[in-house]
Every structure is written in C-alpha cells, then in structure tokens.
Amino acid sequence: MSLIDRLFSVDRRWIFLFVMLAVAVPILFPLGLPVTTTGSTRAAFEYIESLHAGDIVWLSYDYGPSSAPENDPMAEAFLRHCFVKDVRVVMCALYPLGGLSLMNASAARVAREFPEKKYGTDYVNLGYKDGPEAVMRRLGENIADAFPTDVNGTPIEGMPIFQGIRTIGQFKVVFTVATGLIGEYWITLVNAQFGTPVIIGPTAVSAPKYYAFLNSGQLKGMLGGMKGAAEYEQLLARAYPAMSEFYHRTRLFTGTKGMDAQTGIHAVIVGFIFLGNVAFLLARRREGRA
Amino acid sequence: MTGLHFDIGRVLLLVCFGIVPLVGIILGFFAPSLRRQLPLIVAFVAGIVPILSLYIPKAFLSAPGQGMSPRLDQYLIIVAGFALPLGVVNVIQLNTRKVGRGEKGWFFSLVLLIGLFVMGSFGVYGAFSGTGIGFLPNGAPTPFQWMTDWLFQPLQSTIFSLLAFFMASAAFRAFRARNVEATILLVAGVLVMAGRVPLFDLLAYPFPPLKPAAASLTQTMGHLTEWIMDGPNSAAQAGIIIGSALGAMAMAIRVILGIERSYLGLGKGD
Numbered sequence: 001m002s003l004i005d006r007l008f009s010v011d012r013r014w015i016f017l018f019v020m021l022a023v024a025v026p027i028l029f030p031l032g033l034p035v036t037t038t039g040s041t042r043a044a045f046e047y048i049e050s051l052h053a054g055d056i057v058w059l060s061y062d063y064g065p066s067s068a069p070e071n072d073p074m075a076e077a078f079l080r081h082c083f084v085k086d087v088r089v090v091m092c093a094l095y096p097l098g099g100l101s102l103m104n105a106s107a108a109r110v111a112r113e114f115p116e117k118k119y120g121t122d123y124v125n126l127g128y129k130d131g132p133e134a135v136m137r138r139l140g141e142n143i144a145d146a147f148p149t150d151v152n153g154t155p156i157e158g159m160p161i162f163q164g165i166r167t168i169g170q171f172k173v174v175f176t177v178a179t180g181l182i183g184e185y186w187i188t189l190v191n192a193q194f195g196t197p198v199i200i201g202p203t204a205v206s207a208p209k210y211y212a213f214l215n216s217g218q219l220k221g222m223l224g225g226m227k228g229a230a231e232y233e234q235l236l237a238r239a240y241p242a243m244s245e246f247y248h249r250t251r252l253f254t255g256t257k258g259m260d261a262q263t264g265i266h267a268v269i270v271g272f273i274f275l276g277n278v279a280f281l282l283a284r285r286r287e288g289r290a
Numbered sequence: 291m292t293g294l295h296f297d298i299g300r301v302l303l304l305v306c307f308g309i310v311p312l313v314g315i316i317l318g319f320f321a322p323s324l325r326r327q328l329p330l331i332v333a334f335v336a337g338i339v340p341i342l343s344l345y346i347p348k349a350f351l352s353a354p355g356q357g358m359s360p361r362l363d364q365y366l367i368i369v370a371g372f373a374l375p376l377g378v379v380n381v382i383q384l385n386t387r388k389v390g391r392g393e394k395g396w397f398f399s400l401v402l403l404i405g406l407f408v409m410g411s412f413g414v415y416g417a418f419s420g421t422g423i424g425f426l427p428n429g430a431p432t433p434f435q436w437m438t439d440w441l442f443q444p445l446q447s448t449i450f451s452l453l454a455f456f457m458a459s460a461a462f463r464a465f466r467a468r469n470v471e472a473t474i475l476l477v478a479g480v481l482v483m484a485g486r487v488p489l490f491d492l493l494a495y496p497f498p499p500l501k502p503a504a505a506s507l508t509q510t511m512g513h514l515t516e517w518i519m520d521g522p523n524s525a526a527q528a529g530i531i532i533g534s535a536l537g538a539m540a541m542a543i544r545v546i547l548g549i550e551r552s553y554l555g556l557g558k559g560d
Contacts, residue, residue, distance in 0.1 A: 012459045019458045031495060033488040034505065036512050065443035066450035096374070098446065101438035104424035125424075131370030137363045141354040145364065152422060204486070211519050212528040227486050263487040265454055270483055272462035273476070280466045 004286065007279035015272060022268040026260035033260055040214055041231040044175075044199045044221025048078070049239070051172055053086035056165060058174040058196075061093040061103035062132070062182035067203045068102055073229035073255030074201035075103075075177045077236055079110045083117055084240050088161055090171070092126040092147065094135060094182050100128035104151070113246070120150075121160045127151030132182045133189060139168035140194040169194040173220065177201040183210070187218050201228060226262055229255030299350035299358040306335045307365065330548040336362060337546035381406065409437050478518055485515025 051057070059078060063071040082089045091107055093099035107125050117123060126147040129135045138146035143166065149155050156162050168174070174196050176186045183200045191198045197220045200210055204225025213219045223232050233253040237244040247253045314328030343352035343359035351357050385399035412434040416423040423434040431439060467473040484490075490511070494504035544550035 010462075015459045015462055016455045019455050023454070031492070033491045033495075034508075035488065036509060038512065038516055065438075065446035068443065068447060098438060098442060100423070101435055101442070104435060105439060108425055108429070129367065130374060131367045134363045134366035134370060138360070138367070141360055145355065146367070151424060153420070208519060208523050209527050209531070211524040212531055215520065215524045216528070225486075259487065263489060263492045265458070266483050266487045267489055267492055269458050269461050270480055270489070272458060273465050273480060276462045276465065277467055277476070280468075 004279050004282045007275060008283070018268050018272075019265060022264035023261045026264045027257075030257060031260045033263055035227070035230045035234050035256060035259055037231040037235060038224070038228075040211075040222040040224065041228050042221075042235065043214075044223060045081070045232060045235040045239075047173065047197070047199065047220045048081050048085070048087070051085060051087050054088065055172045056088040056090065056161070056170070057082060058168065058171045059089050059091045060174060060176045060178075060182075060186065061091065061099050061106070062095045062176050062178040062180070062186075063102070063203070064095055064097040064099060064179065065102065067179045069254070069258060070203050070226045070229065071177045071179065071201060072102065072106055073226065073253065073258070074223045074232065075106050075175075076110050077223075077229060077232040077253070077255065078175050078177075078201070079107070079123075080113070080243065081232075081236055083110065083114045083122070084236075084243060086122075087172075088121075089123040090126060090143075090161065091123065092135075093128040094132040095179070096128070096130060100151075103128075120154075124156070124159060124161050125151045126156070132185050136168070136185055136189045137193075140190065142166060143168065167194065168196050171196050173197045173199055175199045175201065179203050179206065184213075187213050191218055199223075226255050226258045230259045231255075299353075299356065299361070302335075302350075303358055303361055306332060326551070326554065329554055330551070333553075334546055334548065337542065378406070378410070409434065409442070412437060478522075481511070482515050482518055485511035485518075 048057075059075065059082075061071075061075060079089060081087075091103055093103045103125065107123070111117060111119070111123065119125075127150060129146060135146045143162070144155075144157050147156060150159070165171075168190055174186055174190055176183045176198065178184075178186075178200060179202070183202055183206070186198050186200070190196050198218070199221045200213075200219055201223040202210055202225070204227065207222065207224035207228070210219060210222050210224075214222055223229055230253075233247070233256045237247050237253070247256070251257065310328055310331055314324055318325045318328075339351065339362055340359045343357060346352075349357060352359050354360055382403065385403050387393075388399040389396045389403070412432070413423050415421075416432050416434050421432055423432055425431055425435060465476055465479070467476050488504075488508050490504035490507040491501070494500040541550065545553065
C-alpha cells in the first residue's frame with residue numbers, strides 16, 4: 001500500500017485520539033497562550049466601561065448546557081465587569097433547555113465573589129419565561145407584565161432596583177449570551193423597536209452571522225465564542241487590578257483557560273485538512289500520469 | 291373615549307379568540323368545512339392586528355397593556371407556555387408506545403421516560419413547595435438544580451463535544467480543494483481557524499526563541515481573519531439575512547391571507 005493510499009484509509013480512531021489529546025493535554029497542563037483582542041470585543045468592553053455607577057443593564061441567558069463552556073465565561077465576565085463598576089444588573093433566561101438552571105448557578109457563583117452586592121438592589125434574577133418574541137415585546141411596554149415576580153416568586157414592583165424603571169427602553173444595554181435565534185430577536189425586536197443598545201455573546205458557530213449586525217450599527221459589540229470570552233476576561237484583568245489578582249488567585253477565568261484547548265483542537269483540524277489535501281493532490285497527480 | 295376604545299379591542303379579541311373557536315368546535319361536529327374556515331379567521335386577525343397597530347395610532351389597537359396588539363403579545367406568552375406541556379405529552383406518547391411494543395431501542399426510551407419523570411417531579415415539587423428549582427436559602431442546590439448540575443449539564447455538554455471528533459474526521463475526509471470554489475472555501479476556512487486562535491504561539495511553544503516571531507504572525511493572521519469576517523463574510527451574511535427576512539415576510543402574508551394552510555395540520559379530505 002502506497003503512502004497516499006495509507007493516508008486515504010487512515011482509521012478515524014487515530015483522528016479521534018489526536019483530538020482527545022489536543023483537548024485533554026492543555027486542560028491538564030495549561031500552556032497560558034497569549035490572547036489577542038479583536039475590535040468587536042473591545043467595542044463591547046468599552047461600551048460597558050462608559051457606563052456610570054448606578055446605571056442599569058439587562059443580562060439574558062439565552063443558551064443551554066451544550067454551549068455552556070463557551071457562553072458561561074462571557075456571562076460571568078460581563079457580570080463581574082458590571083459589579084466591579086457598580087452597574088445594576090437584571091437577569092433573565094429565555095432559552096428553554098436549561099437556561100434557567102445555568103443562570104441560577106452562574107449568578108450565584110459570581111454573586112459569591114461580590115458579597116457586598118445586595119439582591120433586589122444591585123442585581124435581580126427574574127427567572128425563565130417561555131416565548132422570547134412575546135416576552136421582548138412586553139418588556140418594551142412594562143417589564144412587570146412579562147415578569148411579575150422574580151425567580152423566587154417575589155413581586156418585582158416593590159424592588160429597589162426597579163424604582164423608576166418600567167420598560168426595557170430605560171436600560172443602558174442588553175447583553176444577550178445566546179445560542180440559536182434568541183440573540184437575533186433582541187436585535188430585531190428590542191434594539192429596532194425600543195432603541196435599547198444590544199451586545200451579543202454568541203457561540204463561535206453563530207458569530208459570523210452577527211458581523212452583518214455589527215457593521216450596520218445594530219450591535220454595540222460582540223464576544224464571538226470562547227475567544228470573545230477570553231478577550232473580555234483579558235480586558236477586564238488589564239483594566240482592573242483586583243480582577244487580575246482574582247484571576248491569578250482562583251483561575252476562574254474559564255474562557256482564557258479554555259483557549260489553550262481550543263488552540264490545540266484547531267491545530268489538529270488544520271493539520272488533518274492539510275494532510276488530506278496533500279494526499280488528494282498527490283492522488284490526482286498520480287491519476288494524471290496514468 | 292379611551293374606555294370605549296379599550297372595550298372595542300377587548301370585545302374584538304373576545305369574539306375572535308373566545309367565541310369563534312368555541313363556535314367552530316361546536317359547529318365542526320355538524321359542518322366539517324368550518325374546521326378549515328374558522329381557524330383561518332383567527333389566524334388572519336392574529337396576524338393583521340400587530341401589523342395594523344404599527345401604522346394606525348389608535349388606542350384600541352396599540353395602547354400599552356390595553357390595546358389589541360399588546361394583549362395578543364400576552365396571549366402569545368400563554369400559548370407558548372401551553373406548547374411545552376404539549377411537547378411533553380408527545381414525548382410520553384411516543385416513548386411509552388415504543389416501550390410497550392418492545393420496539394428497537396425501547397430501553398433508551400425507558401431511560402428517557404425515567405429522566406423526564408424524575409426531573410419533572412423535582413421541578414413540579416419545587417414549584418408547589420415554594421423552594422423553587424434553583425438554590426435553597428442556605429445556598430444548597432435544590433434536587434432539580436443538583437440533577438441539572440451533575441446529570442443534565444454534563445450529558446448535554448458530552449453530546450455536543452462529540453461534534454469535535456466528527457468534525458475533525460469529516461474535515462480530513464471532505465474538505466478538499468476539488469475546484470476553484472472549494473479551494474476558496476478551504477483557504478478562507480483554514481485562515482479563519484488559524485487566525486481565531488494563537489496557533490503559531492502553540493507551534494512555537496517548545497522553541498522559546500521563535501516566540502516573538504510567532505506572536506507577530508498571530509497578530510497578522512488575526513487581522514486577516516477580522517478582515518474576512520468583517521468584509522466578505524459580513525456582506526454575504528447581510529444578503530442571507532435580508533433574503534430570509536423577505537422570505538419570512540412572504541410566508542407571513544401567505545399565512546395571514548389563508549393561502550398557506552399547512553399549519554392547520556389537516557389531511558386530505560379535511
């Protein structure tokens with residue numbers, strides 16, 4: 001059997017083994033590869049930087065466990081950024097398959113890092129509501145119509161965080177951490193109809209679509225996939241020494257940690273594509289000669 | 291006047307979404323043709339009211355909380371809520387049948403049903419007991435949250451991460467420079483994959499003297515990737531988005547006007 005034939009008939013279990021090693025080794029032995037930042041993430045970060053203490057923002061958990069390794073770091077970096085700047089945060093989940101549980105866990109995790117933040121005053125968790133388009137349209141008229149109570153069943157109307165706040169139009173920004181179509185709804189419904197600026201944190205697979213919205217000015221910024229999350233974490237660590245110290249102490253910036261494994265898997269895939277094409281071109285040349 | 295407008299909107303909605311479906315169900319037993327006609331009226335009103343409310347500034351159409359359009363939004367939340375139990379009923383019917391008949395893969399259906407009932411029971415218990423489905427006041431997870439953290443989330447993540455293995459295998463076998471178009475796609479794909487991560491830094495990791503050159507290459511590749519995403523990709527995506535939006539508009543008009551009726555789920559002869 002010639003080298004070309006061997007390449008064509010390589011057992012896919014070898015490929016699986018390389019993939020596993022490319023992911024597992026950097027997780028077990030972190031390399032600390034550098035993360036460069038892109039314009040869309042910087043735009044998102046700078047927009048939040050421009051907010052003042054006391055401003056209010058909306059954070060929507062629009063993803064499920066399947067994309068949590070990509071999306072969780074975005075939501076948590078954004079939440080940390082808001083808390084460190086004393087920006088108030090209203091959270092909700094619009095994704096049916098596990099969005100609520102992820103939000104509960106993520107919010108609890110970050111809130112523990114900021115014990116001075118008071119629930120109901122500095123942040124609130126509104127829980128899950130089905131029917132994202134209808135919910136968004138109701139938010140444009142009266143938030144309490146869509147979410148009469150928070151996740152614990154407490155009416156939101158008496159909460160200090162909602163004093164003087166009635167509609168989504170009064171929020172400085174919506175940050176939707178999204179997989180699927182829900183992120184697009186925030187742009188086409190909330191941004192277009194109520195004028196609230198939107199920042200999105202999509203999975204890497206969905207990110208290409210949102211470049212069109214970025215260029216049209218309908219998005220203030222975007223954190224594309226795990227790379228976007230890692231970039232935001234880096235920007236946060238650079239701007240706030242306390243965050244940098246927190247990262248070095250706890251290693252809880254999971255986007256930055258995940259980039260090592262992601263780089264490994266990209267290297268393996270690019271390598272196999274290269275090998276496959278070398279074999280393909282050699283085979284074509286052989287056929288041409290014959 | 292406001293009260294009058296309010297009443298008009300309410301009465302119209304009551305007629306359309308209360309009386310018409312009720313009459314349709316009753317008459318449907320005696321006049322089967324009505325089974326097709328009355329849902330079309332409901333769909334027409336549900337579709338046309340939100341559009342009219344954008345262009346006709348009348349209180350009975352668009353007054354916050356009281357107009358027909360905001361009320362329809364509220365109905366949509368309720369209807370969407372009912373869609374979830376319908377899905378659950380469908381899953382139960384399908385899988386109990388499979389288990390009952392001992393069809394191929396019945397064991398997986400059994401596991402699915404056990405998962406559905408166990409997790410669903412904890413969810414229902416959390417809702418009715420007032421403990422919720424998140425965390426208890428002492429910070430401990432509820433049984434539902436515990437199952438999410440330690441079963442649902444790892445299982446979903448595992449299934450999704452299997453994609454990486456299949457993608458690598460498929461990329462090796464199928465991503466070939468067979469013609470000009472495939473070559474352009476291949477080159478763009480490889481550039482973006484290489485430019486989105488510090489690939490050269492990884493390759494230079496064992497060779498410290500090469501690290502500055504690798505960092506510079508990573509920067510260059512990053513800029514190239516951003517150009518591809520911002521330029522050609524963005525232009526193509528804008529075209530796709532506008533095209534699909536126009537398609538959605540055309541489909542909406544067909545549904546509103548009753549030309550498209552497949553959503554009624556009627557078979558031949560209905």
